[in-house]
Amino acid sequence: MTSLPPTLLPESTHAQHHWRGSARRRRILLLVLVLGQTLAATWLLLAVLPYHGRTAVEVGIAVLFGLLFTWLSLGFWIALTGFVLRRRGGDPRSLMRRQDAATLAATPLARTAIVMPIYHEPVARSLLGLKAIYQSLEASGELQHFDFYILSDSRDADVWLQEQAAWQALRQELGAQARLFYRRRRLNLNHKSGNIADFLRRWGRDYQYMVVLDADSLMGGDTIVQMVQLMQRHPQVGILQTSPRLLNAHSLFARIQQFANQLYGPLFTTGLAAVQLGEAAFWGHNAILRIRPFMQHCGLRRLPGWGLFKGSVLSHDFVEAAYMGRAGQEVWLEPELQASYEESPPTLSDELTRDRRWAKGNLQHLWLMLFSRRLRVAHRLAFLNGIMGYLASPLWFGFLVLTTVEVARLVLWPINYFPQPNQLFPLWPEWHPTRALALVGITLTLLFVPKLLALVDVLISGQRRRYGGARRLCLSVLIESLASALLAPIRMLAHSRYVVEALFNVNLRWAGQNRSGETSWLAAVLDQGVGSLLALSWSAFAYWLQPMFFLWSLPVAVPLVLAAPLFVLFSRIGIGTWLRDRGLLLSPDEQRGNTLLDALEQPSSLPALCERDAFVEAVIHPATAQLQAGLAHAPRARRQQQELQLLRQRCLEQGPEQLEPAHKQLLAADAESLRWLHQQVWLSAPQSPWGKRLANRIAN
Amino acid sequence: MNPPDSHVILQRILAYWQWAGMPLDRDTELKALAITRQALQQHQQLALEVALQAARAALPASPATPQAGPPLRRGSLRYGDY
Structure with missing residues (x-):
């Protein structure tokens, strides 16, 4: 280990624990705001419902609404927190603010491994990304502290032979014979976490830290150096997670995701980091980990339960963060660390394929959340957050089903004036359209105000030019909002299916992520046909029941009916390029240029070799x-x-x-x-x- | 001498050398011709095999296979309770 000079000694224990008080206060405030808002909205819903919650169906509707509204409210307050903190120049409690830039820059580095686990990924793109990171570190003048490892789990001979040939070509291109290594496991147990564990068992003791990358990660050399220096200065930090921005998007879908991530992402991550502080989550890549405590505390046992809760842990990152927290290590999310990037799945189809795995992995955390010993409450809540990310969809689906049942009962059944047993006075069903509209207004506020705050944040901080100017920026927000409204019901139906599959423990094929290509019409129709028929039937039933209910059903039904064309349309690279050429859905990295992205385009023997x-x-x-x-x-x-x-x-x-x-x-x-x-x-x-x-x- | 055979032999020798990293110039081409001629004259049935053996022997010693990883420094992961 590199020892620090006295002037650069790590911070005091007092400073280490100072954030805990802030975290407690912030979380209590957040809890009060979220619960208060949810209770008020649920009360309003009960006022809207005809029997005011006195039937079983209405109780179900109110419960599901409350759960979903809590989720929305949480996002709203986190975004608002992020907005306020960004306007005030950043979070004073963040890790970056604990020392001035000169002190951080003077902190010596330590041996660090940069590891890129890959599994049937596009070889040229992955290795060109690694090349860009290598060259960026070389330019920072600190390359001597870093070694690079490509950790392959590929099983297809053509892929691994290509990886090996490309690795050798890259070593020669970079002159990195003693610094760039390749390891392929013959037996890929426990997926990605097993791959990392294999690396640690072989070479972990050689390094103090490891930076974990994804196959599409890009990170700037200066950012990586800063991360090591922060770890050096704060020995109680076990994991430091950056907030990767999306880049290199081409298809319409990816460009929308990239725009949303670059515009809204900073608000959400700043707010999230402010609430989590030293008990943040690990997202599996674009992060630095302290190897020794990781090896001592983060081996993942197979789950001992039944069905879904038996076998290897699928989504390992949240669990590793929780184990680090249990071992007394802090886990920080640091949104102010710049130059950390990844790519969006190119199509909705690819995103949903990934979500299928993640849904199963996140639901598996239910066991850990409930039965793991001595985990920090914040990390249990992080598990809950991840679970809700997918469970929200079947809850929404259930809400729609119960709403339909409620309308059907009102229309098809005679009015029940005595819905409760032993009721003395009759209950007259009431309908208050104004209250219903108010409720819709509140919900839309929660959904769209964070987007508007992000827009305001960019406009008043003088960054509008980076998004193509104010007019184009506003138009891009409109396009993104329309797209997210169209995609939400499609995601809801798909995620509902994945949750059910996960609960029944349907086996999934572990596959690498597709990072290129468009969706064909045939694939889209085959994939979405059943959902479209379901939506069409529901909409027709709604029309037959009550034309007003039919109108209410349209925002959900129309995107589902049009799912197949939307899949194809959103996957088109031509449309994404057309919008980009007209200054729409731009990102700051495209406008001001990005050296890492430029490095991907530099001449190299890898693309030809990989063909x-x-x-x-x-x-x-x-x-x-x-x-x-x-x-x-x-x-x-x-x-x-x-x-x-x-x-x-x-x-x-x-x-x-x-x-x-x-x-x-x-x-x-x-x-x-x-x-x-x-x-x-x-x-x-x-x-x-x-x-x-x-x-x-x-x-x- | 069978002309197509000589063409194939010569083509393969030159390709082999080129892909093995040997720069192709007039001297190496003449050398390849000599190897081809000699192999065909002395070993008609096994000309290709003999010629390629000679071509491989003419290559400088190839560098050792690159080291895929540094020397192992084994450690173990500890598995905590749930």
Whole structure:
């Protein structure tokens, strides 16, 4: 460990604990505001309902409304907190404000590993991102403190061979032979957390910190250096999480997400960080972790329950933050750390595929929230927050179902003047349209005021030009608001399905995230057809029941009916580009330029290398063949040798396309097979499958 | 000498050298021609094999396979209670 000079000694215990009092006060205030607002809104709802909550259906409606409103209110107050703090120049309790810039800059660094776990990710994009980070750190002059690890869990031979070839090319491009490493697990137990754990068991003791990246992460060298310095100055901090901004978006969907993230994100993260302070959550990437306590306290046992609550922990990051907190370490979210980026899923379809995994992972936290010992209350609430992120959807769905039942009862059944047993006086059902409109107004306020606050924040802080000017910025907010209103019911229905699947413990395929491509019409119709039919039936029923109810149903029903065209439309890169060219949905990074993004576009051998068939290259190309054989397994046991001999003979005679993926994996993982194939292919007859392939490769 | 065979042999030798990192100039091309001619004259049936062996032997010693990771420094993760 690098020792700090006396002038740079870490902060006192008093300062360490000072934030706890602030956290308590802020959380109590937030609780009072949220509960007060929710109770008032629920009271208003009861006043709106015909029987004022005296039937079972109305009690259900009121309960679901209360839960959903709590969720909305929480977001509203957090955004408002963020707005106030940003207007006042930032949170004085944040980690960044504990020392001046000069003191922080003078803090010595310590050995840090930068790890990028990957699993069937687009290889060129992932490694070009790592290259940009490497070069940025090199430019900061502090590269000597950092090592880089690509941690692969890829199972497809073509992907891992491509990763290995690209890794070697990148090492040569950067001259990073002693600093950029590659590790592929042969057995990918426990997904990403298992991959990180494998790294820590092998090399964790060599480093004091590790910066965890996602495959699409980009981070500035100066930001990473600052993070290490903050960790050095605050030894009680176990995890320091940055707030990654979205960038590099092309499709309409991704550009909307990017715009929303860049415009509204700072308000929400500043507010969230102010409430959480030293008990924040870990989001799994773009964060720095103190390795020693992590290794001592954050091994994840398999869940001992039943169904969903049995087996490995799927969403590991929140759990690791909670365990760090239990071990006495602080976890901070620091929104003021700039130059931390990730990419949005390119399409709604990709986002929902990801959400399916996350929904299951977050619901699994229910067990940990209820039964884990000695966790901090704030971290239990973080679990609840994550659970509600998905549970809100079936609650909304249930609310719509009960509302429909309520209307159907009023229309189809005779009026019940005595809904409660032993009731002395009749109850006249009432309908107050003005109160209903007031309730809708309050709900819309909670939804849209944070967006307006973010807009005001940008306008009065003189950043409007970064979003293309005031007029274009306002128009972009309108586009984003319309898009989010259209997407909300689609997400609601999909998330409801995922929650049900998770509760029934439906198995999911662990897959890498798609980071490119558009949604086809066929895929969209097949995926969304059932939901659209459901919405159409509900809307028709609503019209048959009561035309006014039909009108109320439209904001939910119309997006669901149009889900398939919306999926296709939002996935289009052309529309995203068209809007960008007209100065709409812009982000500050696009306007002022971004060196990390520019670095992604620099000439490199990686894209061309990754376009080639990696298995064929591993067999044909002398240097690649040597590399791949060197990284493959040593010769196997004798009983496996016989199978491998048959396979490589088949591969030689029929060509690689005739091999099953599993057989290809066996050959690609075996050093002797790769060497043998390399030798034989160069001797193959010109008219054989490999001879023709070799001639083509030479000609090109 | 069978002309297509000589063409294939020469083409493969040059490609092999080029991809192995050897710069192709007039001297190396003449060398490839010599290897091809000699292999065809002396070992007609095994000409390609002999020529490629000679071509590989003419390459400078290839660098060792890069180190995928630094030396291991094993540690363990501790698993706390739920």
